Amino acid sequence: MSDAARGQLHTRVHDDVVGHAPPGTEAPDIRLKPLLLTGLFIVVFAAVTIGGLRYYYNRQGLGPLVQEARVFPPPRLQQSPEVDLAAMLKDQRAKLDNYAWIDREKRIARMPIEEAMRHLAERGNAAYAAPLQPERTPTLGSRGGASSRVLSPGSGTGTVNTPASSQPGEGTP
Numbered sequence: 001m002s003d004a005a006r007g008q009l010h011t012r013v014h015d016d017v018v019g020h021a022p023p024g025t026e027a028p029d030i031r032l033k034p035l036l037l038t039g040l041f042i043v044v045f046a047a048v049t050i051g052g053l054r055y056y057y058n059r060q061g062l063g064p065l066v067q068e069a070r071v072f073p074p075p076r077l078q079q080s081p082e083v084d085l086a087a088m089l090k091d092q093r094a095k096l097d098n099y100a101w102i103d104r105e106k107r108i109a110r111m112p113i114e115e116a117m118r119h120l121a122e123r124g125n126a127a128y129a130a131p132l133q134p135e136r137t138p139t140l141g142s143r144g145g146a147s148s149r150v151l152s153p154g155s156g157t158g159t160v161n162t163p164a165s166s167q168p169g170e171g172t173p
Contacts, residue, residue: 061132078084102108111119118125 097112098110099112100110102110
């Protein structure tokens with residue numbers, strides 16, 4: 001180490017341009033007592049807070065957010081919800097696992113999921129192509145099937161363009 005560097009570290013000589021602090025202005029070690037007291041205070045505070053909250057909620061009974069289950073007065077529409085749920089799930093599973101007609105005239109049927117996935121896999125990328133749709137071209141002047149009449153460009157709101165076949169002066173004033 002050079003003499004200049006040794007002088008900066010161990011004597012009062014320091015370099016103001018670089019921004020080094022003069023030696024001896026900062027303690028080289030950490031004071032352990034304030035650090036431990038701060039940590040101890042945090043632990044004690046957290047323990048007291050958790051203990052106080054536990055005491056408060058135990059004293060409240062059920063608490064403001066928890067209520068007892070209500071029993072509805074008769075007539076009860078659903079006597080045994082567990083049995084009803086099991087029956088509904090069994091019915092849904094039967095629909096998913098069996099063949100059935102949805103609309104026989106349109107030839108729409110329901111099939112099991114595994115069978116449908118196998119059919120899609122056999123068809124490959126063609127299975128995901130959009131079905132062919134007949135092209136519908138609206139008649140000229142129909143506004144694509146809209147039922148209202150076309151407003152003339154110069155007219156204000158509420159006025160309707162009369163058909164071209166009517167004579168000037170005829171019609172409503």
